[in-house]
Amino acid sequence: MPLDVTFQIEGLAKLQRELKQAGEDTQDLKTAGKTAARIVMAEAKRTAPVRTGALKRSIRTSVTKKNVGILGGKAVVVPYAQPIHWGWPKRGIRENPWISRAARVTEPQWLPGYIEEINKATAKVKGAPGGGSR
Numbered sequence: 001m002p003l004d005v006t007f008q009i010e011g012l013a014k015l016q017r018e019l020k021q022a023g024e025d026t027q028d029l030k031t032a033g034k035t036a037a038r039i040v041m042a043e044a045k046r047t048a049p050v051r052t053g054a055l056k057r058s059i060r061t062s063v064t065k066k067n068v069g070i071l072g073g074k075a076v077v078v079p080y081a082q083p084i085h086w087g088w089p090k091r092g093i094r095e096n097p098w099i100s101r102a103a104r105v106t107e108p109q110w111l112p113g114y115i116e117e118i119n120k121a122t123a124k125v126k127g128a129p130g131g132g133s134r
Helices: 012-021 027-047 081-086 098-123
Strands: 003-006 060-063 068-072
Touching: 012 098, 027 060, 027 068, 027 098, 068 098, 081 098
Parallel strands: none
Antiparallel strands: 003 068, 060 068
């Protein structure tokens, strides 16, 4: 089972619905998500535990208009990603949440740009402070 670490921006789904209703495109949010994901992924690859390198090579991003995620592992090739990341006490495997840590460590690099894009998108919505006039 692949490892999936996702960070949620509170109110993002509502903002996207309002933008859609206002006829605005949310592509800028997806672009901001891709930028953030690349930053986190680079750090996750740099700090991933390595024995064979398969786990490190399996790290990738998943970006949609609503979600940004960093994935690690693949069900058949690297099924051990989740136990390595989250731990498996019954098997004596301690957690090593390198992807979560990568997101926290790089937050100062990706969060300001993401917030800026959210603020720009919000400003387009009628009724928002500084919002559009539709």
